[in-house]
Amino acid sequence: AGWTAINQSDDNIMYAITRNGGSVRKSTDRGVTWASTGGLSGFGAWNSPLVISTSNPAILYAGKTRVYKSTTSGGGWVAMNGGAFIDGGNPALSMAVASTNPDTLIVGTAPYVTRAHVFLSTNGATSFTDITGPLPDRYPTDVAIDRNNSQVMYAVFSGFGAGHIFKSTNAGGSWIDITGTLPDVPTQAILIDPLNSNYLYVGNDIGVFASTDGGQKKLEDLIRKQ
Numbered sequence: 001a002g003w004t005a006i007n008q009s010d011d012n013i014m015y016a017i018t019r020n021g022g023s024v025r026k027s028t029d030r031g032v033t034w035a036s037t038g039g040l041s042g043f044g045a046w047n048s049p050l051v052i053s054t055s056n057p058a059i060l061y062a063g064k065t066r067v068y069k070s071t072t073s074g075g076g077w078v079a080m081n082g083g084a085f086i087d088g089g090n091p092a093l094s095m096a097v098a099s100t101n102p103d104t105l106i107v108g109t110a111p112y113v114t115r116a117h118v119f120l121s122t123n124g125a126t127s128f129t130d131i132t133g134p135l136p137d138r139y140p141t142d143v144a145i146d147r148n149n150s151q152v153m154y155a156v157f158s159g160f161g162a163g164h165i166f167k168s169t170n171a172g173g174s175w176i177d178i179t180g181t182l183p184d185v186p187t188q189a190i191l192i193d194p195l196n197s198n199y200l201y202v203g204n205d206i207g208v209f210a211s212t213d214g215g216q217k218k219l220e221d222l223i224r225k226q
Contacts, residue, residue, distance in 0.1 A: 002019055002021075002048060003016070003017050003051070004017075013028055013057075014027045015074055017048055017050040021045070023036050024070075024074060037077070038075070040068050042085075043064060047093070048063055048064055049062065049063045049093065049095035050062045051097045053099075055098075058070075059102045064091055064092060066081065067107060081128060089112055089114075090110055092108070092110075093110040093116075093139060093141065094155075095108070096153075098150035099147035102124070103121070103123055104145070106118065106131075106172070107120075107128070108140030108141075108155060109140070110139055116138060117132045118131055119132075133174065134175055135155060136163065138158055142156045146197050147194055147197070153172060154167050154168075156189065158187065160184055163179040164187040165187060180215070189202065
């Protein structure tokens with residue numbers, strides 16, 4: 001399996017998506033047994049994203065060339081955005097749903113047919129807005145939304161030769177490169193501390209790094225290898 005999701009109201013309930021996003025599996029006994037909740041059609045990235053809403057755990061999203069949504073705890077998957085591809089033939093690669101609102105979703109797409117993009121939906125994936133702006137045309141390997149403020153978002157990128165960590169404080173209206181002095185290597189993951197939004201954790205091909213001030217100050221003063 002690739003991406004996984006756990007119901008934070010009942011951690012007996014777990015989900016996993018198969019490679020290339022073929023289907024979503026569900027367990028109600030902490031992973032002892034699994035059952036398919038249905039297949040997802042279309043082309044998907046090898047590591048297709050799957051997320052669950054923390055504010056309404058009955059809502060899940062999964063991403064391929066289309067974004068799929070379940071409002072019944074993993075059953076009845078529906079192709080959203082009018083059934084249209086989210087980004088031409090580009091598959092979803094990363095995804096995050098806001099803790100403050102299950103209808104707020106950010107999706108990063110891989111540069112498969114056209115350049116990479118990042119999209120935002122504020123209506124439960126009924127429609128999407130392109131918020132890519134100045135973000136680099138590289139694989140958006142992870143995205144994150146501040147659980148206390150859905151206007152604050154992050155996107156991290158693989159590749160070389162440009163920034164790897166970007167932050168928005170206005171829901172993608174603009175982006176700031178907060179890479180600082182981090183190594184110029186592919187960056188794979190970002191996590192916002194659930195207890196303190198100023199604490200960020202970033203994983204790249206070299207190691208794990210942390211910021212204690214949301215990346216707002218000079219990163220050479222804040223990033224330390226763990």
